[in-house]
Amino acid sequence: xxxxxxxxxxxxxxxxxxxxxxxxxxxxxxxxxxxxxxxxxxxxxxxxxxxxxxxxxxxxxxxxxxxxxxxxxxxxxxxxxxxxxxxxxxxxxxxxxxxxxxxxxxxxxxxxxxxxxxxxxxxxxxxxxxxxxxxxxxxxxxxxxxxxxxxxxxxxxxxxxxxxxxxxxxxxxxxxxxxxxxxxxxxxxxxxxxxxxxxxxxxxxxxxxxxxxxxxxxxxxxxxxxxxxxxxxxxxxxxxxxxxxxxxxxxxxxxxxxxxxxxxxxxxxxxxxxxxxxxx
Amino acid sequence: xxxxxxxxxxxxxxxxxxxxxxxxxxxxxxxxxxxxxxxxxxxxxxxxxxxxxxxxxxxxxxxxxxxxxxxxxxxxxxxxxxxxxxxxxxxxxxxxxxxxxxxxxxxxxxxxxxxxxxxxxxxxxxxxxxxxxxxxxxxxxxxxxxxxxxxxxxxxxxxxxxxxxxxxxxxxxxxxxxxxxxxxxxxxxxxxxxxxxxxxxxxxxxxxxxxxxxxxxxxxxxxxxxxxxxxxxxxxxxxxxxxxxxxxxxxxxxxxxxxxxxxxxxxxxxxxxxxxxxxxxxxxxxxxxxxxxxxxxxxxxxxxxxxxxxxxxxxxxxxxxxxxxxxxxxxxxxxxxxxxxxxxxxxxxxxxxxxxxxxxxxxxxxxxxxxxxxxxxxxxxxxxxxxxxxxxxxxxxxxxxxxxxx
Numbered sequence: 001x002x003x004x005x006x007x008x009x010x011x012x013x014x015x016x017x018x019x020x021x022x023x024x025x026x027x028x029x030x031x032x033x034x035x036x037x038x039x040x041x042x043x044x045x046x047x048x049x050x051x052x053x054x055x056x057x058x059x060x061x062x063x064x065x066x067x068x069x070x071x072x073x074x075x076x077x078x079x080x081x082x083x084x085x086x087x088x089x090x091x092x093x094x095x096x097x098x099x100x101x102x103x104x105x106x107x108x109x110x111x112x113x114x115x116x117x118x119x120x121x122x123x124x125x126x127x128x129x130x131x132x133x134x135x136x137x138x139x140x141x142x143x144x145x146x147x148x149x150x151x152x153x154x155x156x157x158x159x160x161x162x163x164x165x166x167x168x169x170x171x172x173x174x175x176x177x178x179x180x181x182x183x184x185x186x187x188x189x190x191x192x193x194x195x196x197x198x199x200x201x202x203x204x205x206x207x208x209x210x211x212x213x214x215x216x217x218x219x220x221x222x223x224x225x226x227x228x229x230x231x232x233x234x235x236x237x238x239x240x241x242x243x244x245x246x247x248x249x250x251x252x253x254x255x256x257x258x259x260x261x262x263x264x265x266x267x268x269x270x271x272x273x274x275x276x277x278x279x280x
Numbered sequence: 281x282x283x284x285x286x287x288x289x290x291x292x293x294x295x296x297x298x299x300x301x302x303x304x305x306x307x308x309x310x311x312x313x314x315x316x317x318x319x320x321x322x323x324x325x326x327x328x329x330x331x332x333x334x335x336x337x338x339x340x341x342x343x344x345x346x347x348x349x350x351x352x353x354x355x356x357x358x359x360x361x362x363x364x365x366x367x368x369x370x371x372x373x374x375x376x377x378x379x380x381x382x383x384x385x386x387x388x389x390x391x392x393x394x395x396x397x398x399x400x401x402x403x404x405x406x407x408x409x410x411x412x413x414x415x416x417x418x419x420x421x422x423x424x425x426x427x428x429x430x431x432x433x434x435x436x437x438x439x440x441x442x443x444x445x446x447x448x449x450x451x452x453x454x455x456x457x458x459x460x461x462x463x464x465x466x467x468x469x470x471x472x473x474x475x476x477x478x479x480x481x482x483x484x485x486x487x488x489x490x491x492x493x494x495x496x497x498x499x500x501x502x503x504x505x506x507x508x509x510x511x512x513x514x515x516x517x518x519x520x521x522x523x524x525x526x527x528x529x530x531x532x533x534x535x536x537x538x539x540x541x542x543x544x545x546x547x548x549x550x551x552x553x554x555x556x557x558x559x560x561x562x563x564x565x566x567x568x569x570x571x572x573x574x575x576x577x578x579x580x581x582x583x584x585x586x587x588x589x590x591x592x593x594x595x596x597x598x599x600x601x602x603x604x605x606x607x608x609x610x611x612x613x614x615x616x617x618x619x620x621x622x623x624x625x626x627x628x629x630x631x632x633x634x635x636x637x638x639x640x641x642x643x644x645x646x647x648x649x650x651x652x653x654x655x656x657x658x659x660x661x662x663x664x665x666x667x668x669x670x671x672x673x674x675x676x677x678x679x680x681x682x683x684x685x686x
Contacts, residue, residue: 056573061426063624082376118383127318146311179400179402181398181399181400181401181402182404184358184363184396184398185396185398185402185404186419187363187390188361188363188390188394188473189390189391189395189396189419189467190386190387190388190389190390190391190392190414190416190419190420191387191415192387195419199415199418199419200404203404203406203407204405204406206406250686
């Protein structure tokens with residue numbers, strides 16, 4: 001019999017080493033993410049609920065090129081969340097989703113661009129993405145907890161890792177799908193690589209990139225529920241408590257609030273993709 | 281190439297080779313040792329794109345690269361602005377060798393001297409027509425106001441005014457390619473590279489666009505390199521045509537030269553189905569207008585000339601060989617009897633006239649109707665030659681190369 005290859009213990013050694021030697025980096029990341037999360041939460045909590053809801057609806061109305069149905073949907077949905085007494089938790093969840101998505105985009109879009117422009121980068125990135133997407137989501141929670149302890153920040157880290165792959169994939173795909181002639185136009189008229197990226201590649205790939213952002217948001221929302229197991233808080237925690245106490249009412253209400261947020265976020269981003277396409 | 285007023289050479293391609301693959305030097309070595317394209321691919325995995333290509337293009341020419349797909353015409357076009365890097369050889373444009381330029385010099389050169397037009401139009405879908413046309417100027421860093429001004433002029437030039445703020449997907453194929461043309465013209469590049477520019481258009485629109493290009497060319501006098509697989513298009517547009525096969529240029533020449541004197545069997549087969557009546561013009565089939573007679577001369581001279589040359593009608597010209605009309609033998613005999621001193625009373629002024637560039641296809645119905653030979657005149661109605669039925673027939677029958685004009 002072959003002896004068991006000690007993969008598990010290697011990984012755990014690595015984790016120990018990182019914890020011992022890269023503590024400063026982990027602290028810096030924690031500070032940054034905390035700052036981002038608190039910023040978004042404070043922004044969302046700036047207005048009392050009944051003032052926030054109409055302001056939000058008006059913003060939605062204009063951002064989506066005057067889609068009145070979406071504005072009404074937002075008002076009804078958010079009102080229901082407030083009515084169920086889940087407002088503060090809902091806003092925390094929303095802040096978690098937004099800040100995780102921002103981080104995922106800030107990392108994911110540039111990586112997507114790099115892998116679109118280089119086959120070598122793509123060859124390296126692709127298996128990593130496969131790994132990130134197929135590894136059960138719960139597994140991320142373990143190193144996140146070890147490095148960052150319990151709380152919202154490790155929850156965010158796990159969420160970012162989980163939500164980032166579609167952004168990278170679709171940015172890569174969007175740019176690679178651009179017809180060769182359009183790239184040749186940029187080059188034939190003497191564009192620098194930077195001009196080519198900003199004036200041709202990104203704008204032409206934008207609808208696909210937007211689809212990636214939409215996926216990223218949806219995945220982030222589903223992950224914040226799982227992340228509540230390590231103390232990320234928000235609506236996910238309510239669901240968790242509901243399960244643990246077999247409290248159907250509590251679990252269902254929190255679950256419904258998550259669904260409402262998901263629908264609103266999805267429709268807004270979908271609408272942005274569509275209006276982008278309409279401009280073509 | 282007979283006169284000295286030929287415009288200067290603007291593009292000179294010399295011994296150009298392109299080998300696709302990971303080890304082009306290997307392929308190049310074998311190619312120069314005389315190996316065939318197929319053998320090189322089998323032995324080394326290198327694909328020969330262009331082999332031993334040399335030609336010159338003069339200012340104001342429309343130089344057509346023609347051949348079937350895979351013959352290397354698009355590769356050659358892309359070597360000229362180095363969208364594809366040549367493996368060996370030189371491309372000298374206005375005294376600068378493109379091949380040895382640094383990246384910055386190349387960008388600069390592309391921005392200012394070369395415009396390109398693409399088969400599928402290649403308009404940026406997120407930009408208005410105005411911003412598409414202004415693209416080259418934007419890349420060059422021209423101020424917004426200035427570049428919109430120039431873009432508007434270019435849009436007007438191709439007849440698209442009123443569509444400045446449409447989006448590309450609102451336009452038809454023909455209009456889209458006009459935008460492509462305007463984009464290339466907006467940056468004032470004197471060299472235009474056109475890659476199958478009209479191949480994606482339906483036949484009627486394509487013909488319009490060809491006429492439009494010839495018209496624009498007359499006004500703007502650009503140097504155009506035009507890639508096409510369509511022989512009729514090549515014959516219509518090309519000042520000169522380079523026929524390509526397997527990466528080699530097989531023959532370069534004017535439409536007539538290629539049709540009348542194909543350099544080998546391949547060219548001959550290629551041009552076999554060409555409708556000669558669309559290619560040959562009055563200039564190719566006309567005879568020298570000799571004799572002619574001055575309108576001041578008398579009927580007796582006319583009668584003698586007709587008898588001497590054995591003809592039954594005679595063209596009458598004024599002193600600068602401007603066409604006046606024609607006299608017939610019957611009228612001349614009558615005039616001699618009545619002792620007229622000039623031909624003025626008997627000149628028939630309404631004679632059919634054709635221009636030197638009238639295609640044979642248009643001449644045939646006229647000559648079938650006409651009692652007299654046709655007068656070939658230039659823009660100032662100066663008599664350049666005459667066309668009789670016999671010369672039309674012999675031009676259609678002949679495949680030899682010797683020029684018909686005596």
